[in-house]
Amino acid sequence: xxxxxxxxxxxxxxxxxxxxxxxxxxxxxxxxxxxxxxxxxxxxxxxxxxxxxxxxxxxxxxxxxxxxxxxxxxxxxxxxxxxxxxxxx
Numbered sequence: 126x127x128x129x130x131x132x133x134x135x136x137x138x139x140x141x142x143x144x145x146x147x148x149x150x151x152x153x154x155x156x157x158x159x160x161x162x163x164x165x166x167x168x169x170x171x172x173x174x175x176x177x178x179x180x181x182x183x184x185x186x187x188x189x190x191x192x193x194x195x196x197x198x199x200x201x202x203x204x205x206x207x208x209x210x211x212x213x214x
Contacts, residue, residue: 134184135185136181136202137183137187138183138201138202141177142198143166143174144168144174146168146175147172148172148174150163150175151194152175152189152198155188156188157184157186158183160180161189164176
């Protein structure tokens, strides 16, 4: 049996540039944890951008940012984000 010590699951913080989005929904469709959904609002281009429905489930796989053809979404590691906010970086 292989032991990996005290590995902790990574968590992501999702950032969406709504006005860059073209509403393709790839990020929604391919998220393995069903973290995103299309919103009811319209962006400046007339598309429905995604919205975060359950950020706590984000595994920081970064698939959404990899698959987005418009570079409208990216994910940062939640721990790093919290450290920057606290000024501990």
